[in-house]
Amino acid sequence: MRRQWLAQILWERWGVALEVASNVCKAYLRAFRKCPENLSMSLDSWRRMLWAQALGDQYNKLAGEVYQTWLQLRYDYLALTxxxxxxxxxxxxxxxxxxxxxxxxxxxxxxxxxxxxxxxxxxxxxxxxxxxxxxxxxxxxxxxxxxxxxxxxxxxxxxxxxxxxxxxxxxxxxxxxxxxxxxxxxxxxxxxxxxxxxxxxxxxxxxxxxxxxxxxxxxxxxxxxxxxxxxxxxxxxxxxx
Missing domain, CATH: 3.40.50.1000 (HAD superfamily/HAD-like)
Incomplete structure (x- = not known):
């Protein structure tokens, strides 16, 4: 569900085609689950790098903004009701x-x-x-x-x-x-x-x-x-x- 929300935001805010946005989010999630952190880097730096790789050459300049959006969605979703x-x-x-x-x-x-x-x-x-x-x-x-x-x-x-x-x-x-x-x-x-x-x-x-x-x-x-x-x-x- 969060992946769908973020793909929609990528399309609405940055003009990334929905199919491309969905594939980007899937690629990030795969990389994140495989290796959620790298002890040689801060958590923020590591995750931004994963987003840059998932976004590819065309959109990697958005990595910082996309990461912050993902982080906000993540904790909004996980927050205790x-x-x-x-x-x-x-x-x-x-x-x-x-x-x-x-x-x-x-x-x-x-x-x-x-x-x-x-x-x-x-x-x-x-x-x-x-x-x-x-x-x-x-x-x-x-x-x-x-x-x-x-x-x-x-x-x-x-x-x-x-x-x-x-x-x-x-x-x-x-x-x-x-x-x-x-x-x-x-x-x-x-x-x-x-x-x-x-x-x-x-x-x-x-x-x-x-x-x-x-x-x-x-x-x-x-x-x-x-x-x-x-x-x-x-x-x-x-x-x-």
Whole structure:
């Protein structure tokens, strides 16, 4: 959907033919998913270069403006709605709430900061800071250990069967809740969630009606750990979102 919006903007604002604009956006997305960042360059410089390559010789002079437009669309699309913000605030009155995201450290923390996510979670883990990524069970257990809870006391809520739901099962969490992003049917070859809900705001219907309020740490902070603190594990890759 964002790709279609941007292709339309390329046509309306800069006169790029729609078919060409669509191909440009596809080329950028392929390159971005293959290598979302280059540690020898800043995130902005790397992404502008990817746009310049996707735009080709005829339009590469537009790379800077197109990149800024894409970045704005990206975070407008990813921003939490007021309903989801309200949900997270209410959940934190009764539960610990954590965020585990796959991806490179710089790119994911940029996302976390731009979307102002820290204030909604008791722990935030980025796979790029650790030796493991979802669905590896250890990344879930790090979050549990930090919060001082047992895996069986936790549920995993996510939109990806192959990382979120499988990871929750592999970590022996108390349950998994799938929030599909589209009308995808559960494939028998994929991990089966314990529950499926249409929208994340339906989550309270699955939770205890009179939960016990946890004792929150007075010095609550966002957890950010470095690689040397842990044993080597599998490599990390971006989710490309």
């Amino acid at each position: 007021p309903e989801v913000q309200n949900l997270l605030q209410k959940l934190r009155q009764h539960y610990f709430v954590g965020l585990i995201t796959n991806g490179t450290s710089r790119a994911q923390w940029e996302k976390i900061e731009r979307l102002h996510l820290r204030s909604f979670f008791d722990v935030v883990l980025v796979s790029g800071d650790l030796p493991w990524e979802k669905p590896h069970h250890k990344i879930f257990h790090v979050a549990c250990d930090y919060l001082g809870v047992k895996p069986q006391q936790c549920i995993m809520v996510g939109d990806k069967l192959e990382t979120d739901i499988l990871g929750g099962a592999e970590a022996n969490l108390g349950g998994t809740v799938w929030v599909p992003l589209s009308d995808i049917q559960v494939d028998g070859n994929l991990p089966q969630p314990d529950h499926v809900i249409e929208h994340v705001t339906d989550l309270p219907d699955l939770l205890p009606k009179n939960p016990k309020v946890p004792r929150f740490r007075r010095n609550s902070r966002t957890l950010r750990v470095s690689l040397p603190d842990f044993e080597d594990g599998n490599s990390n890759s971006s989710d490309g979102s």
